[in-house]
Amino acid sequence: MNNSDFDSYLTKVGLTSKPALTEEGLKALHNAQHRRIPFENFDIALGKSISLSDEDLINKLIHKERGGYCFELNGLLLKTLKATGFDTRALLGRVHLAGEPTGRSHQVSVVNLDEQLWIVDAGFGSHTPRSPLPLVTDKELSTDIQTFRFIETEQFGYMLQVKLPDDNEGLIWQSLYSLDMTNVYDADKSYGNFYVSNHPKSLFVTSRIAAFPIENGIVTIFNNTMKKVVNGITEEMVLEENESYLETLRTQFGIKLEASFSDLKPLVTD
Numbered sequence: 380m381n382n383s384d385f386d387s388y389l390t391k392v393g394l395t396s397k398p399a400l401t402e403e404g405l406k407a408l409h410n411a412q413h414r415r416i417p418f419e420n421f422d423i424a425l426g427k428s429i430s431l432s433d434e435d436l437i438n439k440l441i442h443k444e445r446g447g448y449c450f451e452l453n454g455l456l457l458k459t460l461k462a463t464g465f466d467t468r469a470l471l472g473r474v475h476l477a478g479e480p481t482g483r484s485h486q487v488s489v490v491n492l493d494e495q496l497w498i499v500d501a502g503f504g505s506h507t508p509r510s511p512l513p514l515v516t517d518k519e520l521s522t523d524i525q526t527f528r529f530i531e532t533e534q535f536g537y538m539l540q541v542k543l544p545d546d547n548e549g550l551i552w553q554s555l556y557s558l559d560m561t562n563v564y565d566a567d568k569s570y571g572n573f574y575v576s577n578h579p580k581s582l583f584v585t586s587r588i589a590a591f592p593i594e595n596g597i598v599t600i601f602n603n604t605m606k607k608v609v610n611g612i613t614e615e616m617v618l619e620e621n622e623s624y625l626e627t628l629r630t631q632f633g634i635k636l637e638a639s640f641s642d643l644k645p646l647v648t649d
Contacts, residue, residue: 380462384437388459391415391441400464405490405497408463409511412456413501417446417632419589424643429576431568433458444635448583450572452502453486460499466491469563471571472556473535480535484571485556504590505599506541506555524595528552536560585647591632598631602646605631
């Protein structure tokens, strides 16, 4: 990332200067991007390929009113972390939300700061950590409205879990993704990115998805359902299959598609 692109990034996310190489600076950088650039997969819904080139990431996520998913959002964040001066590299994780683990299809960054490792993730949809998380095990880690923990497993390495309410009005630990800390190369990212954006059983191919954090909550879209959760209270509405759908993307998520509603691929139905 050159100086001009770095300055454009800071302007995009609302920062007036380069963050300090401290815990506070790391959190400020993550917070700025996470609260400004939404999670979304609408290029796939428009039948477009997902490019991870520097030029395309910067054009889409900085210069346009668009978002992306993990390979894009965390790809851009990794470049910015490096340009800021943080000691960082990419990791790929297996997603465990459905129980059966996926391949290594989720990209995050690990930052080494004062001999403490931090997992930095701005691209995991509705369960995106709202702050960088120190990589320590068996300890509750809180953001403003979330509680996480890492546990260490023999089979998968470090497992990130989030505390969620269950059907019996109790709380459970839901496994999100696992990290084995192995080196990641551009080819690994290309493999994962191609699978999740092209495989007919990939959630990103079969569904329309968006998530955007707000004060004390989050707004999400899954196909035709929009949910707004604030202070644990959920409001839900069904979106119509017309141009008003795109207006909702613009007003609620800051996503401006250069397309008409009819350009979106039809939703996959059983």
